[in-house]
Amino acid sequence: MPIRPEHRWLYPIDWPEISNIVRFTRAGGRCEHCQRPHGRHVAQLIGANGVWWDAEINVWRDGRGRQLRHAPEFVPLEAIRMTRKPVYLATAHLNHDPTFSGPRWRNLAALCPRCHMIHDGPEHRRRRWWNAFRRRALGDLFSGRYS
Template identity: 35%
Template sequence: MPIRPENLHRYPRDWPQISARIRFERAGGRCECTGQCGLAHPGGRCAAMHGQDHPDTGSVVVLTTAHLNHQPEDVREENLLAACQLCHLRIDHGHHRITRSITLAARAAAAGQLGFLADADLERIGPPTPPRPPAPRTASPVLQLSFTDQEAS
């Protein structure tokens, strides 16, 4: 996941090396999610592999490093998880929802609109159900016509 420019200062200078070590040395290029995203993965661990098609979405996997406590300054091993895009977005869903509510309220206040941010808006909710990949297409039968010598003349 790209780091937003306003959050860049929160990451350690050696973040690219830390992230690469987690994703490729520790995780071996495979998503480490064992249900932190809210999904039950067959075999207990997400099967998504970096650079390959995702088993659920069909998109090419780009392995990322998720902060389980949503604090980029905290780079302890137990706080970092190599995650495919699907698992990472689901892990961060509640956090994204809260920050989005705060951002929208701040924009409204800056525009001079009155409003309030109800406590209910800040409750974490579960992530939405992930999309399923489209069914593989089967080749349509090709109809071939042949001409006999009489038809060709």
């Protein structure tokens, strides 16, 4: 994910190098939560809780990257919905604090877009609530009560 210009100063000056080391050296070019490979289109079943096809070893994997023992349940061909999405790894801060990367970058993880959004979901909801609360408070302070 791109860094917003107003947050750029929170990151170390060598952030691109750190990010490359975390994504490609430590994680081996795969998501650290679900094992999706970077730079490839991945076939994923829609509505199957993240089940996707790993073409390298020809197996189905679940949303956590574990191999499924059995193929997904048989569904009539008309009901199967699949999507092919590109996977681009991003380096995520596990504690949502970009100022601290921790010793040996333990606070950092290489995540695909799906896992990154799942990981950041509670923080996004908290920030959305806080911004709405702040806007309403400023409106009440300067404009009077909302109708």
